[in-house]
Amino acid sequence: MKPVQRYWFGDVALARPYLLLRFVLALLAFDIWLNLMPQGAKYGVGGFNVAHFAWLDAFIPSSAFYMGVLAFTGVLALSQALYRPHRIAIILVAAGYTLGWACSLLDSVPYHYLLSLYLVCFVFFPMLSAHAAFSRSARAPRGSVWAYVLFCVTTAIVYFYVAAWSAAQGRSYWLPMACCFGYLLASMQDRAELPALRMTAPLLGAAPIAFHLLTPQQGWTSVYMIGIALVVFAPAGWVHALGRTLTRPTRSLTEERTEGGTDERATQVFYLSLLGLVVAPIVSMFIDLPGVKTGCTLTAIAMLLVMGRQLYFTPRWRPLWRVTSLFGACLALWITMAASHTRFDYYRQGQLDASRRDDHDAAMMFGEKADRYAP
């Protein structure tokens, strides 16, 4: 292989893409529910909207549409983080999330665009099971994962531009530039032929962590970037050990026999899975936010699409685990809504906005709901 190909297609400890995918998807779900959903009442007000892209301008997203897209994306993302991700599901998460911010300039948070780029990278990640990423031996399995390298390079490009604009404005740029070089090098640290890099890469991780702790940032940017830096820069042994510990329950629960063919459990599993797909979105009925019921129902339909014929023809418990992950994600949405100020913030924002516009009926309706969910 040529040097450039060796850079992109060299070995990576499989624990890194495994943990990175799940960490970002899980965080994305809670970020959506806790930070984006409270802003939902802003959408569709006065029939005015400007999208990020001119071709989307003709479409004016209503509050219910926006909340539905967010509920769909969040539940699907968390369900994929909880059990083996499926490529089609990741494509749907990427599409839903990107549509969520792209449909209006009301969401102009810089890192949302970055997350869309990450989700595009995730589409090409290997959809590893816990068994594949964390073998029984203590040795970390490795493999060629070009999408992981692309993820690191994407992050490096972001830091490169942060440094470049800082330099152009006469501000200090060495820290973001160190982050940029750190990510370019850290993607190679698991290669057997580069032992020196393996020793130094963890030290380079201090740069992004320091940058995100020292620089004021919007939303959960720091949480994402520090978490990502820990997975990318930590020594492979540590990441593997962490992954093994975190996935131990999953690995023992989803232990499957190796024999193929359908067996007598297939029919029971089929009906149980189907029942789960119907029941899971019902949880959203207790959430009392516009569009959420539709969003969760669409997630169940998407899950049906994802599972396809596997729902009946897979002889083992896999469909049931997948439906359980959907159920868990719906339940997590409900608990998050019940335990957070999301609903109060949503209705309060709607009330304030309606009062400002002298829309007394809407203000009263929003006000009643805000009082109901007041902390």
Added chain:
Amino acid sequence: MAYSETEPPPAPPSAKTRHRSGAFIAAFVSLQFLIPLTYLLRADPTDERFTWRTFTASAPPSCETSASLERFDGQREAISVSKLIQQDWVDYLSQDRRAVVDAFLQKQCESKGVLQVQLVNRCEGRSTHAYDLRCGSGRPHETARTAAR
């Protein structure tokens, strides 16, 4: 048949796979390098989207926005901007965000009998920006006046 749900640890890529993945990588990375550079060509300097110029929200506006329209019968009416659109859009207007200013003026032109719409941003320590749109014409005309208060 490739099984997309669960894959074994990825095998070393074949030459064909490397070639196809390489094309995607080249396109994806090139786009990421080029998109931030479009900032240098943007007519609106307040539009910092996709550039990584900042990780923070833009500074709150210190401008006072007012709007008015002129009807075909020559009558002028003041528009209460904050009663028509959500507050975040008002903030965008006061930051001179061109895409939002253009869309707002076009939207007012959709009302019956409107000949011309004007939006004025009076800012502390900055020049006053006025945007005029003659309904039915193309892009709004922008004028900047210094110390107009």
